[in-house]
Amino acid sequence: NPTEKLAVNGTIRAKDIKVEANPWPDYVFNDDHQLMPLDSLASFVKENKHLPNIAPAKSVEENGVALGELNRQLLQKIEEMTLYLIDQSREIKSLKNEVQALKTQQR
Template sequence: MKTKFFLCLLLFILIFLNFTTSSARISKDEYQLSTLDELENYIKQNKHLPDIPSATEVEANGIQLGEMQGKLLKKIEELTLYVIELKKEIKQIKKGKKK
């Protein structure tokens, strides 16, 4: 019983440490966001998102949950920045059509 407890505790500590040390936040001012064309070309060439392991890599090496959580958070933040940029472009297009 004690062995299971210590294994669970060790697993929790490893996940917690990986999560807290690997979550990289991005800000539009300090982060160079790829263009959507660059991103599309990367995905076509590599068959996966940048900074995310391929399916082959995951099958061979597995994943560390905390590390992957940080990478996914970064991708969510990047997607948010893309949406903001697209919203601005749509506003400009609408302004052009109203004139």
């Protein structure tokens, strides 16, 4: 007795599926968007065994997953990870410059 307008008890094959999801997570790149500090993220993952704002495996196993929402959440995580990576790259570059300056001073 499904509540959805379309229920299929089997495999679906399609060339394309259009899913509408709002808001699309480009807001992650806004100056006022705060990323979770990496230490907090590491603690969350260690304690919960999944990423923040992503359903845990048990929930998906019991309830399934809305693909549009999951795609939105995954893109948000990709965009956040990109920002973390950019920050890490800048920090590494700064540390390399600092090490080089210290080596130059020692000569």
